[in-house]
Amino acid sequence: MKILVVGGAGYIGSHMVKQLALSNHDVVILDNLSCGYQDAVKYGELVIGDMGDTKVLDRLFSNNKFDAVMHFAAFIEVGESVINPGKYYHNNVSNTQVLLDAMVKHDVKHFIFSSTAAIFGEPQYTPIDENHPQNPINPYGRSKLMVEHMLEDYDNAYGLKSTCMRYFNAAGADPEGELGERHNPESHLVPLILQAASGRREDIKIFGQDYATDDGTCVRDYVHINDLCEAHSLALTRMQKTGNSARYNLGNGKGFSVQQVIDSAKQVSGKDFKVTITKRRAGDPAVLVADSTLARQELNWQPKFDQLETIIETAWQWEIDFLVRQ
Numbered sequence: 135m136k137i138l139v140v141g142g143a144g145y146i147g148s149h150m151v152k153q154l155a156l157s158n159h160d161v162v163i164l165d166n167l168s169c170g171y172q173d174a175v176k177y178g179e180l181v182i183g184d185m186g187d188t189k190v191l192d193r194l195f196s197n198n199k200f201d202a203v204m205h206f207a208a209f210i211e212v213g214e215s216v217i218n219p220g221k222y223y224h225n226n227v228s229n230t231q232v233l234l235d236a237m238v239k240h241d242v243k244h245f246i247f248s249s250t251a252a253i254f255g256e257p258q259y260t261p262i263d264e265n266h267p268q269n270p271i272n273p274y275g276r277s278k279l280m281v282e283h284m285l286e287d288y289d290n291a292y293g294l295k296s297t298c299m300r301y302f303n304a305a306g307a308d309p310e311g312e313l314g315e316r317h318n319p320e321s322h323l324v325p326l327i328l329q330a331a332s333g334r335r336e337d338i339k340i341f342g343q344d345y346a347t348d349d350g351t352c353v354r355d356y357v358h359i360n361d362l363c364e365a366h367s368l369a370l371t372r373m374q375k376t377g378n379s380a381r382y383n384l385g386n387g388k389g390f391s392v393q394q395v396i397d398s399a400k401q402v403s404g405k406d407f408k409v410t411i412t413k414r415r416a417g418d419p420a421v422l423v424a425d426s427t428l429a430r431q432e433l434n435w436q437p438k439f440d441q442l443e444t445i446i447e448t449a450w451q452w453e454i455d456f457l458v459r460q
Contacts, residue, residue: 135370136160138200140185140233141207142178143170145315146248146304146359150204151177152313153363162198164190165207169317176312186229188236195240202244202370203237205230208278211321212252212417215274226277231284238292244373245285245296246366251383251422253279253300260389261355261425264300264381271417285379295379297369302355302385302424304362306445307452314452315359324356324446327396328453331405338407340392342414347421351392355385355423358439358448368433380432385424386440394442402446 137154141147142163147170154161154177161178164185172180183190185207208226209215215222237245252275253268270276285296305324307314315325329335343350365384373380390398396409429435439445 135201136162136198138162138164138194138198138203139178140164140203140205141170141248143167143172143174143180144206145317146362147204147206148174148176148313149308149359150206150363150366151175152308153360153367154178157367162194162200164194169209171316174313174316184229185233186225188232191233191236195236195242200242202246202374203233203242204246204248204366204370205233206248208248210250210274212272212274213321215272215277219273222273222277226274227280227284230281234284234288234294238288238294243293243295244370245294246370247281247285247296247298249282249298249300249381250275250278251300251302251385251424253282257419257422260421261385261387261423262383263425264383264428282381289379295373295377297373297379298381299362299366299369300381300383301357301362302383302422303357304359305356306358306360306439306448309360309439309448311451311455314456315449323354323392323395324399324449325453327399328403328446328450330407331399331403331450332453332457334457336408337410338396339410339412340396341412341418343411344414345420347391349391349393352418353389353391353421353423355387355389356395356442356445357385357424357437358445361435361437361439364438365429365433365435368435372433382429382433383424383426384429385426386437387424387426389421389423390442395446398442398446399450402443402450
């Protein structure tokens, strides 16, 4: 297939591009490089441009007959979305609509959307399945849910089929060492911990040690980046075969506490590092774990990197390689 990957120079997008290319798909990447990195595009053809630019999109869709579009170009920082919601609604919602309108105009019928567990808000129960009430508590989560609603309407009105992939905590790096996690600023737990282990960061902070969990720290569901990408490929195949839209929650189905991740990172890296206990952050639920039963049943998705140590090992190798590259 010929696939347009929007945001393909970012963390998840670049891993997705590699997997698609190695599966013999023809891949074109659209990225404005505001959050992505040009050197992360090791496969496919990179077009530097914005998904909200109608001229760029018209040129792309006129010059290529795409079978599908994958969207990884959202802004993702929860805290920033609270401070600057306009930035999030403009890019995550308005620009996505521009992209969808271009697809409708050029008769591209299949869309894979990188969504999030943030659409659910404070969990009413765990593990969280697709039927869990959707009540996001920040502009980031609301922007993603708005797009999910938009996709339902575009399916009904224009026949644009979509699959929304709601991940919990993407983690890890390409096991072959070509790609890894780079955010600026970094806000994800695993790379922050490993930066403390490598000496790039003074310490790692635990935000609250008094939650109703086994060790008092928050529990989250970490899913390896390659397993996420595999789910996207399976979802695209299913959507093209069935002609039906779908929504899936993606996670390992088992949670690991912040303290467990720190302990595992110390074991994998062989490094000790400073851990600072500080107060809770507002809006941090005690437990967020996915129920991925539907994805496992309908997509036959089986995560291969489901052990915490394995996830951290791949991320640690990327961190070591990063230090060498510097």
